[in-house]
Amino acid sequence: MNKQELVDAVAAKTSSSKAAAGEAIDAFIGTVTAAVTKGDTVQLIGFGSFSTGARAARVGRNPSTGAEIQIPAAKTVKFTAGKAFKDAVNGA
Structure with missing residues (x-):
């Protein structure tokens, strides 16, 4: 499902216009993005949570040359x- 299909599905479920559903989805995405960017965790009970993590710096290899490269943190x-959400996906 892409974003337009999501907008169509939300509009149909809520009996609202596609424009209103699109604005609501854009507002949701913007709000979650802003909160996680600040370092906050967004918890939606029953659905899941969005948070930040850290990936350490490491050494990788260029697949074409085999040369080592530094991958930053x-x-x-x-x-x-x-x-x-897990139970719904697993059919429990």
Whole structure:
């Protein structure tokens, strides 16, 4: 499912216009992005939580030449699925 299909599905479920559903989804994405960028955790009970993680610097290899390269440390975004979401996916 891509974003447009999600907008269509939300509009159909909520009996609202596609424009309103698109704005709501954009607002949700923007709010979650802003919160996680600040270092906050966004917890949606039953669905999951978005948070930041850290990846340490490491040595990698260029696949074409085999030369070693330094990969810098980076922040990552983590999503941990909630129990209800996991149960729905697993059919429990």
